[in-house]
Every structure is written in C-alpha cells, then in structure tokens.
Amino acid sequence: QVQLAESGGGLVQSGGSLRLSCAASGRTFKDHAMGWFRQAPGKEREFVAAISWSLGVIYYADSVKGRFTISRDNAENMVYLQMNSRKPEDTAVFYCAASRRYGPTVTSSSGYIYWGQGTQVTVSS
Numbered sequence: 077q078v079q080l081a082e083s084g085g086g087l088v089q090s091g092g093s094l095r096l097s098c099a100a101s102g103r104t105f106k107d108h109a110m111g112w113f114r115q116a117p118g119k120e121r122e123f124v125a126a127i128s129w130s131l132g133v134i135y136y137a138d139s140v141k142g143r144f145t146i147s148r149d150n151a152e153n154m155v156y157l158q159m160n161s162r163k164p165e166d167t168a169v170f171y172c173a174a175s176r177r178y179g180p181t182v183t184s185s186s187g188y189i190y191w192g193q194g195t196q197v198t199v200s201s
Contacts (some may be wrong), residue, residue, distance in 0.1 A: 077179045078102040078190040081171040082104055085195030092162050098172030098192060099154040101140065106150035106155075109175040112157045114168035114197075121171070121185055125157060128181040135183055140166075162199045 078100040088094045096112070111126040126135045127147035134146060145158040157174060173188035180187065 078105060078108060080172045080174060080190055080192035082170065082172045082192045082195040085197045087160045087198045087200060088162050090162060090164055090199055090201050093158070093160045093185060094162065095196060096103075096155075096157040096159065096170055096172075096195060096197070100105070100153045100155065100172075100174065102153075104177050104191075105153045105174075107177045108190075109179050109181040109187075110146075110148055110155045110157075110182075111173045111175075111181075111185075112146060113171045113185055113188075114144060114166075114169040115194075119168075123183040123185070124170070126181050126183060127155070129175075129178065133181045135181065136181070143165045164201045169196050 084096040109128050112124040113120040118197045129145045136171045143161045171194045172192040174190040
C-alpha cells in the first residue's frame with residue numbers, strides 16, 4: 077500500500093517556474109513506477125511524466141518535453157516535478173500516481189493504482 081500527498085502548487089506567472097513534490101508512504105516506494113498527471117477544467121486527465129522504479133526509464137508528454145523534469149529520491153520517498161517556462165495552458169490540477177509494485181512505467185493512467193489528492197497549479201498570462 078502506498079499513500080501519496082502532493083504539495084507545491086500555487087499561482088505562477090507565465091514563464092515562471094514551480095516545483096511540485098509528492099511524498100509517499102510505505103516501505104516499497106522504491107519498487108513502484110511513479111507518474112504525474114494533470115487535469116484541466118473541462119478536460120480529461122492527461123499524462124505529464126513518468127519515472128521507472130529502477131530510474132532507467134523516463135517519459136514525458138510532448139507538451140512538456142524540455143520544460144518539465146521528473147525526478148525521485150528513493151531514500152526520502154519523494155517524487156518531484158520541476159516545471160519551467162510555464163504556460164497558461166499548464167493550468168490544471170496535478171496528480172501524483174504510483175504503479176503496482178515492480179509495475180511497468182507507462183503513460184496511461186490505467187497503469188497506476190495509487191493516486192494523490194491533487195494540487196492546483198494556475199499559470200497567469
């Protein structure tokens with residue numbers, strides 16, 4: 077069982093930077109692939125970034141590639157999403173998610189079974 081809690085959301089101006097954090101509970105955190113997803117008002121939840129439990133695989137959505145960086149600290153049970161060059165279209169609720177233990181690193185939300193409550197990120201133009 078993994079419990080997740082996101083933090084770091086808020087209001088940022090277009091072009092600014094923000095780092096989201098996701099704190100995970102549980103001794104098996106290092107064995108789970110982790111992902112970030114977001115959901116804008118009136119839209120479906122979409123994939124943002126993912127990192128494997130072995131640190132060997134990282135995926136990004138095309139819309140954030142080159143601007144966002146996902147990382148994890150297994151010693152601290154933390155996952156981060158560094159967001160640079162923010163755009164108004166990045167406004168959304170951002171969710172942290174974990175796969176089953178030793179699960180594959182995927183871009184589909186169906187590949188993740190543990191979810192945080194989300195944190196709101198608003199980018200002003």
